[in-house]
Amino acid sequence: MKEEGDDEMVQERIEGANRLALERILNAQPTLIGIGTAGEVIPGMTKKTILHAGPPISWERMRGPLRGAVMGGLIYEGLAKDEKEAVELAASGEIVFAPCHHHDAVGPMAGVVTASMPVWIVRNMVQGNQAYCTFNEGLGKVLRYGAYGEEVIARLRWMEKVLAPVLKAALELSGPINLKNMIAQAIMMGDEGHNRNKGGTSLLIRELAPHIVAADFCNKEKIDVLQFMHGNDHFFLNLTMPACKASLEAAKGIPYSTIVYTMARNGTEFGIRVSGLGGRWFTAPAEVIDGLYFPGYSAADANPDIGDSAITETCGIGGFAMAAAPAIVQFVGGTPEDAMNYSKMMYEITEGENNAYKIPVLNFRGTATGIDIRKVVETGILPIINTGIAHKEPGVGQIGAGLVRPPMKCFEDALEAFVADLEEKGLL
Template sequence: MDTALHTADPALAALAAARPLLVDVRPAREVVAHLAAGGVCHAGPPIHPARMCAPMRAALGVAVAMEGLAEDPVAALALADAGLLRLCPNHDAGGVGPMSGVVTGSMPVLVARDDATGLTAWCPLNEGSGKVLRYGADDEEVVARLAWMRDVLGPSLAAALAQTGPLDLLELHAEALRQGDEAHHRTGAGTQLLHDLLAPALPDDVSAFVLDNHQFFLNVAMVSAKLALVCAEHRPGSSLVTAIARNGVEVGIKLSGTGARWFSGPAALPEPAALFDGFGPGDMNPDLGDSAIVEAYGLGALAIAASPLSAPSVGLDADDAAAITQRLRSIGAGEHPALRLGGPGADAPAILGVDARAVVRERVLPPVHTGIAHRRPGVGQIGGGVTHPPMEAFEAAVAALDAT
């Protein structure tokens, strides 16, 4: 990575200058115009509901039924297949959602704001691991948890933030990295830090839910990364990647210099993968979710040097962590001015952004740390692994950039 070559890129400068603040938790319909109008959002690039993978379809059916837009999940999917539901990728509506990423109007979302620009981004709250909606689980326990999140968790977090005031997410990231997180598959330190800031204003049940959910900070990291990359959008000529998103069928990317256009290719299975006992490779759903926004920002799999302990959970060797991050610096757009990686034997700036031209030139794809959904609905999470977006998406994006 040659930072000097990129100092003139206004997209990279905007990314470096972004200072995401967590400012509120609100019902999604109060934040997202598409949802206020009765639409539904989902992870990844655009996809017709009939082509959605089974976990996403299950999540869509449950969420739409809970919204009162259909009598039950079966009727909800019939509406979707008939084209009677307005569907939109989260990214195209200004936000992100993990795994299936299905978001409806009543769901509480984290709201982040960049004070310098006034730009905002949003992300739903994290349900926890295992049998949860975002992995395609759809039983009564899942529905009850979502209702509690809507009625209790969201308003409680909003009230706590009203007392604390905005939380500086860069400061939280910096400390979480020092404590061994990489901000995607290992977020326990970030979760504890966030909890401790809000704890004096949280009811006991909400406090326990956050503490028991080591992935709670993932969605905070996602909204932070999304907002920073929103700040870097729409800079002519820039090959900075502003989105990597997966819907379980295709993976799409966006570049700053090509605006709202998606460039897509087929979603792959995780490789390597660390599966829970009782599951095998044939059970895995292909790459799914918007959480790769963390890697697009430069953390997650690109920051594994700070978090060797995250390696086994995605099928990697902890001893390889520092070398992995060093190799990935070849596709980084720059170095982060405020975040450092402090893993064993390492003290270096975090990578800042991904340069699509470098990806094509070096033939090195940005890896993504991910949870793995069972390919059948109703099961939920079955492990964690590493996935890669398709090279053809980067090649098409760079070709389009050159044609502008």
């Protein structure tokens, strides 16, 4: 039976748990330690495992860009020779589909990871957990946006055979790279860590270039690698994502915590996971993105929100740090004033401020960090996410970029489940 004083005790437990969750996120030290092959380093991977972005989903419920990326992944792995064979195999039940998040990984947009793909290995040096992410292909017709043509597969093979080996050798010469420091510097340079990564990519090139030059590869391979990185401003995104994943996983499973440690989308559903509720997903239909479209495309062509890259916002950067990156509005829409207001608004739904990722224009205030489901529901303010837009049909690719918010139902359902758990324990 509930006794007098229980309400205060429960409140104290929640507040204490949320302080602990925030402390673990802020104390994390995500560090790039290596490069490996997905099938060899990601837990639970097999030749017929395909990881995808967002909460769990079956082939039947996948939409265009995720289907396209799966088809491309099967062709890339040599499990199918063309689109027809890939569709048949994907629908056969032989392929194991699983969220990247269930395997300590994250994937931008469609998020597809297959066994032969090279991945970054990022370790949280405080908690010891690791996170993994594929390499960024660039913009346009790329696998992560659902494109799977010959040029897409050829690029993936070059990344596996040339890009990854050269960078692996360079990283072995350089030693581990502190990504937390690098992200903090990038934010000072006008990045927000999700859709603007010019500073981060530049810092990474600066760090690795001398070691790429010193690596034991022919000059053409080294030049090609440097040119590829130089020509891809989004290259660093695939390091901010596992850095955020490694930081947030430290906050998983804290009893009584209402802090969100995962936000992710599979193109059909948006899903969140909450620290005190373990690995349970709370999902709702994904929203269509409000943004800027490439010539010839409109919202009628857009797939709903997709990708694991919202892990950046979950960790307090990305859309939460747009005030540090006013130039981002030229890519996702809005005005510099909008960017400022979005960042300020996020303080109303979070537990605290990041002591490393600071926004100069807000007098070096730390970014809002630690999304609290209670505050989201109470205020009606939803997290802001900036993101790319994929065409709704497989094989087309990116058609724009913009802003989106999660469905409120995810947070309402999570809060209801949290209250139900307290009631089951006799605390309410």
